[in-house]
Amino acid sequence: MTELGFRCDHVSHVFSNRGSVIEALTDVTFSAQPGEFICLVGPSGCGKSTLLRILAGLLEPTSGRVIFGNSDSNLRPSTALVFQEHGVFPWMSVRDNVAFGLEMQGVPRAEREARADALLRDVGLDGFAEAYPSVLSVGMRQRVGVARAFISDVQLLLMDEPFGALDALTKRMMQEELLRLWRLHRHTLVFVTHDVDEAVALADRIIVMTRRPATVHEQFVLPPDRPRGPDARKLPEARETSRRIWDLVMSDIRSPSHADA
Amino acid sequence: MPAPAISLAVAVGAVTLWELLSQAGFISPMLAPAPTAVVRALINGFRTGEIASHLLTSLYRVASGLLIGATAGVVIGMLMGMSGRFRDIADPFVAAIHPIPKIAILPVVMAILGIGDRSRIAVIALAVFFPMMINTMNGVLQISRTHLDVARNYGATGTKLFTRVLLPASLPMVLSGLRIGVNLALLITISVEIAGATMGLGALIWISWEVMRIEVLYASLLVIMALGISANLLVRLVTDAVAPWSVAERRR
Numbered sequence: 406m407t408e409l410g411f412r413c414d415h416v417s418h419v420f421s422n423r424g425s426v427i428e429a430l431t432d433v434t435f436s437a438q439p440g441e442f443i444c445l446v447g448p449s450g451c452g453k454s455t456l457l458r459i460l461a462g463l464l465e466p467t468s469g470r471v472i473f474g475n476s477d478s479n480l481r482p483s484t485a486l487v488f489q490e491h492g493v494f495p496w497m498s499v500r501d502n503v504a505f506g507l508e509m510q511g512v513p514r515a516e517r518e519a520r521a522d523a524l525l526r527d528v529g530l531d532g533f534a535e536a537y538p539s540v541l542s543v544g545m546r547q548r549v550g551v552a553r554a555f556i557s558d559v560q561l562l563l564m565d566e567p568f569g570a571l572d573a574l575t576k577r578m579m580q581e582e583l584l585r586l587w588r589l590h591r592h593t594l595v596f597v598t599h600d601v602d603e604a605v606a607l608a609d610r611i612i613v614m615t616r617r618p619a620t621v622h623e624q625f626v627l628p629p630d631r632p633r634g635p636d637a638r639k640l641p642e643a644r645e646t647s648r649r650i651w652d653l654v655m656s657d658i659r660s661p662s663h664a665d666a
Numbered sequence: 667m668p669a670p671a672i673s674l675a676v677a678v679g680a681v682t683l684w685e686l687l688s689q690a691g692f693i694s695p696m697l698a699p700a701p702t703a704v705v706r707a708l709i710n711g712f713r714t715g716e717i718a719s720h721l722l723t724s725l726y727r728v729a730s731g732l733l734i735g736a737t738a739g740v741v742i743g744m745l746m747g748m749s750g751r752f753r754d755i756a757d758p759f760v761a762a763i764h765p766i767p768k769i770a771i772l773p774v775v776m777a778i779l780g781i782g783d784r785s786r787i788a789v790i791a792l793a794v795f796f797p798m799m800i801n802t803m804n805g806v807l808q809i810s811r812t813h814l815d816v817a818r819n820y821g822a823t824g825t826k827l828f829t830r831v832l833l834p835a836s837l838p839m840v841l842s843g844l845r846i847g848v849n850l851a852l853l854i855t856i857s858v859e860i861a862g863a864t865m866g867l868g869a870l871i872w873i874s875w876e877v878m879r880i881e882v883l884y885a886s887l888l889v890i891m892a893l894g895i896s897a898n899l900l901v902r903l904v905t906d907a908v909a910p911w912s913v914a915e916r917r918r
Contacts, residue, residue, distance in 0.1 A: 461819050463819065505830075509821040
């Protein structure tokens with residue numbers, strides 16, 4: 406399936422619940438090229454997850470819109486969401502978890518199990534197909550979540566701090582794994598993180614968001630052919646980019662409140 | 667010495683002491699017959715078919731009440747978990763009826779359904795209904811937003827959403843409701859049988875007491891104990907069979 410770019414066009418979202426109104430996103434505008442690896446960085450609770458839910462079609466923006474592809478058509482791309490490891494279903498075997506998207510699409514059992522097993526081999530989880538997620542380590546469970554997203558050839562991958570709960574070593578391994586899969590499949594990928602170094606190690610483009618109500622603070626385009634991955638953060642250019650993003654985020658956090666007024 | 671061995675030693679010691687004191691005439695057989703006498707009554711009761719027929723009657727009531735109450739509880743509980751509006755409407759009724767000890771409703775039910783097994787089973791079913799319904803509802807309500815988002819994102823709707831996500835995600839809670847329900851069904855069955863029935867283990871206890879067949883009374887208690895232990899074992903086996911992942915989680 407062909408990867409798909411998209412454009413967020415003045416996207417705003419307001420949650421209202423029994424009288425209290427929370428402005429989550431305000432006037433978010435940016436675009437993603439087909440096959441681009443985008444990282445959304447910003448303080449926690451700033452509305453990054455809300456934006457991801459809008460991209461996934463789970464939420465309608467209060468105003469503004471997301472345009473997929475080049476046209477103005479109402480095309481709704483196929484998406485796959487990855488959360489932290491708790492997004493994996495505890496009641497399904499590892500194989501059924503990975504094959505879940507295919508099952509929902511109505512792919513016959515034999516085919517979806519074969520594809521799931523192939524992918525499990527690919528991410529080093531062969532031998533665990535029959536196991537329940539609860540017997541796996543946190544890192545292995547997240548591997549299941551990532552494999553589940555890559556099995557159905559979706560146009561847009563959406564990841565919500567997928568490695569946020571992992572220890573440093575597992576996180577590095579998962580970052581390398583993700584880059585490998587992404588190079589293989591070339592999905593358009595939106596990756597939410599609050600780890601600036603992680604964003605610099607992975608992304609084509611980093612979108613720095615302000616605190617709530619979140620909007621695009623600044624964008625950083627990184628050279629696509631640079632070395633990536635956990636070790637790339639030691640390069641001087643990467644450290645410089647990290648430092649600049651940190652300064653932005655920190656100055657935003659320290660600035661006098663404009664949201665709570 | 668491992669704990670189970672100590673427990674066993676204590677039990678064997680207590681029963682032996684009881685037997686010796688009975689043989690020596692220190693304990694009146696009208697108060698507590700010797701363990702050997704109880705065992706004799708138990709064997710005799712099964713040989714004549716007396717205890718077996720009471721047991722079968724009780725089993726029938728427990729099973730019928732459990733089946734009706736659990737089915738209704740799961741269905742209503744699912745609806746309450748899935749629809750906030752239905753929950754808001756049903757909540758006052760639950761709050762009003764749930765706290766009544768169900769045995770207290772027996773006379774009213776008998777006035778409506780007549781004196782007989784229909785009324786007894788209705789009361790047992792009602793007692794089972796509440797924990798099943800409340801646990802099922804909470805089981806649905808505690809499904810994580812993340813799991814629901816993932817399911818919807820991968821295109822789960824309708825029957826598939828129900829059978830692959832909603833039902834299994836709430837199943838561990840439903841099964842813990844079943845464990846409460848089974849024990850309540852036993853409790854209420856014996857209670858309604860004591861409160862006026864000619865058959866059933868509760869009736870056997872009451873009649874034995876009235877005619878001073880104390881060793882049969884003790885034998886009936888042993889049968890009820892065995893019934894309770896088997897029922898709980900059965901629930902555990904069912905849980906392991908239909909929700910094996912929750913077993914893995916429990917043992918972690």
